[in-house]
Amino acid sequence: MPAVTAAPDLDARRAGLDRIAIVGASLAGLSAAEALREAGFEGAVTLVGAEAHLPYDRPPLSKQVLAGDRDGQSTALRIPERYDELKLDLLLGRAAARLDATAGTLELQSGESVGYDGLIIATGASPRTLPATPELDGIHTLRTLEDCLALRREFEAGPRVAVVGAGFIGAEVAAVARGRGLDVTVLEAAPVPLERAIGAAMGRVCAALHTAHGVDLRLGVAVEDFDGSARIERVRLGDGSSIEADVVVVGVGVDPNTAWLEGSGLVLDNGIVCDATCATNVPGIFAAGDVASWHNRQYGEQMRVEHWTNAVEQGRAAARNLLAGPLAAEPFSSVPYFWSNQYDTRIQFVGHARPDDEVRVAHGAVDDDRFVALYGRAGRLVAALGFNWARLVMGYRAKIAEGIGWDEALDGAASLE
Amino acid sequence: MNIVVDFDKCDSNAICMGVAPKYFEVKDDNFLYVLDEHPPEDVRSLIEDAVRQCPTGAISIEDD
Ligand SMILES: Cc1cc2nc3c(=O)[nH]c(=O)nc-3n(C[C@H](O)[C@H](O)[C@H](O)COP(=O)(O)OP(=O)(O)OC[C@H]3O[C@@H](n4cnc5c(N)ncnc54)[C@H](O)[C@@H]3O)c2cc1C
Numbered sequence: 001m002p003a004v005t006a007a008p009d010l011d012a013r014r015a016g017l018d019r020i021a022i023v024g025a026s027l028a029g030l031s032a033a034e035a036l037r038e039a040g041f042e043g044a045v046t047l048v049g050a051e052a053h054l055p056y057d058r059p060p061l062s063k064q065v066l067a068g069d070r071d072g073q074s075t076a077l078r079i080p081e082r083y084d085e086l087k088l089d090l091l092l093g094r095a096a097a098r099l100d101a102t103a104g105t106l107e108l109q110s111g112e113s114v115g116y117d118g119l120i121i122a123t124g125a126s127p128r129t130l131p132a133t134p135e136l137d138g139i140h141t142l143r144t145l146e147d148c149l150a151l152r153r154e155f156e157a158g159p160r161v162a163v164v165g166a167g168f169i170g171a172e173v174a175a176v177a178r179g180r181g182l183d184v185t186v187l188e189a190a191p192v193p194l195e196r197a198i199g200a201a202m203g204r205v206c207a208a209l210h211t212a213h214g215v216d217l218r219l220g221v222a223v224e225d226f227d228g229s230a231r232i233e234r235v236r237l238g239d240g241s242s243i244e245a246d247v248v249v250v251g252v253g254v255d256p257n258t259a260w261l262e263g264s265g266l267v268l269d270n271g272i273v274c275d276a277t278c279a280t281n282v283p284g285i286f287a288a289g290d291v292a293s294w295h296n297r298q299y300g301e302q303m304r305v306e307h308w309t310n311a312v313e314q315g316r317a318a319a320r321n322l323l324a325g326p327l328a329a330e331p332f333s334s335v336p337y338f339w340s341n342q343y344d345t346r347i348q349f350v351g352h353a354r355p356d357d358e359v360r361v362a363h364g365a366v367d368d369d370r371f372v373a374l375y376g377r378a379g380r381l382v383a384a385l386g387f388n389w390a391r392l393v394m395g396y397r398a399k400i401a402e403g404i405g406w407d408e409a410l411d412g413a414a415s416l417e
Numbered sequence: 418m419n420i421v422v423d424f425d426k427c428d429s430n431a432i433c434m435g436v437a438p439k440y441f442e443v444k445d446d447n448f449l450y451v452l453d454e455h456p457p458e459d460v461r462s463l464i465e466d467a468v469r470q471c472p473t474g475a476i477s478i479e480d481d
């Protein structure tokens with residue numbers, strides 16, 4: 001992590017940076033706010049959030065909270081006193097409706113307006129829905145605490161559950177539902193789940209995890225529509241068959257929350273388009289977290305990452321770079337990391353895979369539910385996936401960052417165990 | 418400085434280990450181990466990073 005060298009607050013004041021606004025009061029926004037204070041920024045920091053809650057954590061929503069092992073309150077990211085300590089002006093329960101980047105003002109849905117000298121946008125992402133989803137009870141998506149508690153209540157009645165989409169959220173929901181003894185069908189359009197994220201070979205390994213735990217996994221099926229009178233009764237598939245279900249969870253990915261920025265002058269293309277330092281095309285405006293598409297020098301690619309650790313690291317980097325100013329801003333280079341807990345398996349993934357990467361199981365064995373697979377491309381190690389082997393996967397994060405070669409990684413694997 | 422981990426909260430996702438591998442390790446039994454509970458003062462900001470990044474808020478620093 002680059003150290004802050006100059007006294008940033010002095011620099012910031014010289015640059016006329018007295019008021020910083022952050023839109024999106026969740027992980028990336030909060031991380032940015034903390035980094036501003038840590039760097040010594042003493043001006044006003046306003047944190048605007050659409051949700052009424054103080055910032056809370058999402059990963060438990062498809063894990064412990066959904067399973068009933070933790071309550072909703074336990075997901076708070078910070079204790080309330082922390083916000084006083086940070087001297088934040090919290091405007092919660094108020095969505096930003098419009099950005100006037102020329103005047104430097106945000107208009108909120110409540111009618112208030114917030115002026116700023118510097119702005120960090122961290123509005124995250126929202127679940128996609130399927131076209132023409134009818135207004136039936138029992139059809140859910142999962143992003144917020146309310147979504148989670150509503151789904152948890154449904155699970156208590158012992159429903160038959162259909163999960164649409166075998167991505168990580170869908171997979172975790174299926175795992176929790178099975179853990180509660182519910183009948184679960186997972187419907188996935190692709191022939192192999194997660195192929196884009198982790199490649200076909202490992203996608204099949206993840207698929208096997210579900211079938212081994214009694215999930216009725218249907219691959220390559222198209223969801224045609226949902227049927228029921230007041231509540232969902234069945235999901236109709238493209239081949240004419242249907243699945244009986246009392247609860248449907250749609251987990252078909254998320255879209256970045258950029259609708260409110262249309263016409264603002266910010267370049268939008270699968271998120272807010274940023275350069276390597278998380279700066280947008282408008283000076284003084286940065287983006288971070290699930291909403292930001294930035295140039296990741298680590299891979300020489302524009303990418304948008306929807307993981308927890310990225311929201312923290314990128315939120316902090318955006319804040320530092322806003323204070324540093326364009327000349328001193330440092331690129332945010334990152335090896336993405338995420339984890340997912342499914343059944344008794346802890347899945348961890350570092351890096352950035354492509355479907356045509358070479359994949360080798362370098363540690364353990366897939367059948368033992370404990371292994372690490374390495375991904376190689378153009379002579380480099382680019383990613384690693386582990387089941388129940390955190391120690392090794394985390395070690396590979398550092399190696400990928402260093403740019404270790406593919407052969408070197410394979411040759412050295414045995415000595416790491 | 419004294420590193421304290423609340424193991425009831427810890428989710429073994431090894432984020433702390435990514436931040437400070439010399440001090441945190443999720444071993445092959447999937448449990449987190451603190452390798453050195455009393456790190457020198459000059460790594461405080463690194464340990465603070467781990468505290469901040471832990472998604473379950475399981476790590477804290479106590480001053481001895
Ligand atoms: C159920 C679930 C489980 C997950 N599990 C994992 C996991 O195991 N591992 C992992 O690495 N990642 C996981 N993630 C992903 C991780 O939680 C996200 O990457 C992270 O929350 C992104 O943080 P963010 O601050 O960028 O966006 P968000 O957390 O999406 O926050 C954005 C905030 O901005 C607000 N907002 C949106 N528009 C506006 C507006 N116009 N004005 C004001 N506020 C606005 C939103 O209401 C929201 O509160 C999970 C996500 C979910 C939903």
Ligand code: SF4
Binds near residue numbers: 426476
């Ligand atoms: S980051 Fe937190 S939850 Fe994860 S292993 Fe470390 S202490 Fe446990």
